Amino acid sequence: MTEPVAAIILAAGKGTRMKSDLHKVLHPIAGRPMLLHLIAAVDTLAPARTVVVTGAASAQVEAAVAPLGVATALQAEQLGTGHAVQQAQNALAGFDGDVLILYGDVPLVSPETMRAMLDRLQSDDAPATVVLGFRPADPGAYGRVIADRDGRIVKMVEFKDASPEERAETLCNSGLMAVRARDLFALLARVGNENAAGEYYLPDIVMLAAADGRASAVIETDAHEVAGVNSRAELAAVEHAWQQRRRAAAMADGATLIAPETVWFAYDTAIGRDVTIEPNVVFGRGVSVAGKAVIHAFSHLEGATVGEGASVGPYARLRPGAVLGKGARAGNFVEMKQAVLGAGAKANHLTYLGDAEVGAGANIGAGTITCNYDGFFKYRTKIGDGAFIGSNSALVAPVAIGAGAIVGAGSVVTRDVEAEALAVARGEQQQKSGWAGRFRERMKARKAAK
Template sequence: MSTPPLAVVILAAGQGTRMKSLKHKVLHPIAGRPMLMHLLASVGELAPERTVVVTGAGREQVEAAVAPLGVVTALQSEQLGTGHAVFQARDALAGFAGDVLVLYGDVPLVSADTMRRMIARLHAPDTPATVVLGFRPADPAAYGRVITDANGRIDRMVEYKDASPEERAVTLCNSGLMAARVEDLFGWLPRVGNGNAAGEYYLPDVVMLAASDGRASAVIETAADEVAGVNSRAELAGVEARWQQLRRDRAMAEGATLADPGTVWFSHDTAIGRDVVIEPNVVFGPGVSVADGAVIHAFSHLEGASVGEGVAIGPFARLRPGARIGRGARVGNFVEVKNAVLGEGAKANHLSYLGDAEVGAGANIGAGTITCNYDGFLKYRTTIGAGAFVGSNSALVAPVAIGAGAIVAAGSVITADVEADALALVRPPQVVKSGWAARFRAAMASKKAAR
């Protein structure tokens, strides 16, 4: 039996006043990616025929964020409740025939598997009118309750404000997520009233409208963490913490060692190979891949970087976007690499800055070496050949090339190319004046005593 087409409606019209931010609530990041983009990525796994984001306050920000993805938006000009919000997607779904999944932009961790379970339940043999996603939080607080009958079908759903003490004692809560057939959903929504404590048009009321038409609805359950919503900075931090914990567990399950898991922070797209060792207090920004057998030592920060097999990074190293570290290379303590390639086995072990550079295989970069890549207006590249040795405290003023096997003496300021296998020595000759220091100290001591 073929699966009907799917449309997804994501509600993102709320003002998010508790965030106290100029940024729209659903665009605040978790693991370096806006909440809404997390949800859209999961939705994408279901390949929906249409996706509609319902906007309201701050619509321009949301529209700009989803436009590159080809996602359609619908405007809820007045925030009159969740049922009213979903109804605003009607025109965007004109001509669509299939299932509709209703999600929330501030509930970002719902998995594609859970979405699939909702749709599958909608097409179970008992053909429920709607499917509601329920959960059992440790503290039910002010969540709406789902009241089921002896057969597990939904008897009624009630908002906390309208619930009796007996109904509030029920632990099964409504996440707000729902699946229904499009013709049913938009048949019931115009019948939803606002005769409740908040004077709003609630989406869950369609369950009771379906029941009045003689059609039962079903509930499936998921873990409370998966449907955690974000309405404040504290809740954002809580969802971030949960996401990070799941990612750390996955990294270890896939063969990485995390010496102190709670101090390692991943980005949404971090790729970690097997037998990677990650020491405490390591932060991965977006765009990082780490190959098998690499070691990321403590207090290192990586973003937009590729780390090859068997590489060692840190401690206290920083890899910035465009850093590509070849197999077996070493980037040591207090070394910063930006838009630069280190070839296989190359080493920069201490206190260096390598920006806009290419370092050949086996080259050795001495402590305190920097590539002077910026003249205040433009950036320039430095090329260091295979097997070259750059002595400590050298400044390589780009654009400049150091040939393969060349040696740059410590303390040199290199402003012109150095040919392969040559020695570049750029510093004044050493002058030694015997006895000068002793005479200086005696003279100064005498001068001080005379004061």
């Protein structure tokens, strides 16, 4: 029978190397705070409880996780990882199951790896703890894991306290662990701080269990999965690694990326089959692109829905609430917000559509804008099926253009236009023969006289 699962996520240190007023674990990767990446992964395991241990800037972290129903526990003094985990004891009172110990600044641990740790904990040899290890290109100052061929841990040691022979080991401790709740806090109560930093180290529970005759086990994962973020440079590196994997996944699922390294996805971007994405496209949060659509170069999309076979850009900006119907086209330097472009409708050039509904097959001429804001309130524009809006028109909302109507170029439309009508709203053109020539002669004479 599968044991119930709880997660303790350590997020007490603010991260001074980030040099930021924002807590380290709230800096985004692919448009989502790194802590919320981790919580989302944990949620796939259907945990009975999740506890985030806070410390510096605790109010920021608490505000971020409160909408998710995640509990928090305060570590008022940062006295080491063992001490941090102890702060979650009250929040886990009465819980009898397996506990995952994770780090808020190690955001990309997969649910599969978490499940592998729990499965190893429940294996026949019943290890006291399970440690997640990895082999980085540069082991640096990571704590080392000394294990036998079967993955049973002989010794774990912090780099500061390791001998030269132990520092030569390449298997490093990620800090992530799985422990039975009934063992965890009993072992932590025995951890001391007689070490170079004077801190209470979580890994010490491994050797305490060993002293009781209970072995622990290590399983390994790729280094990229346990990459931590302590600086802006490391944040960028983790973002880069995330994007590389997401681009590969998009192409494996049937999308064409002309220059993959220039496309940036958000954590929730949904891309259909046979979509083509040209270079230098950025997806913000909340974008869905249906099959056979084309996203041309240098376009930015956020909170937008792109229908099947639609075309976006180049140099288009789709803001939240933008919807393109099947086969619709939003072309170069077109911006949309809270606007629907119906099936087959097109706005090919230099257009702003805000708070608008454009019917199927309508044509929006270059330079058209929907004037949706009066400085205080927003208003909607409705353009009927098959309507034609001439270039450089301003549609002053609230206003409705009927199906099949034509608005003459350069018009400022302030009243509704009935279906199939022609609306022209501009000053009458006048012509004064010879005026231009006489004007130039006068100006030349005036300039010569100076």
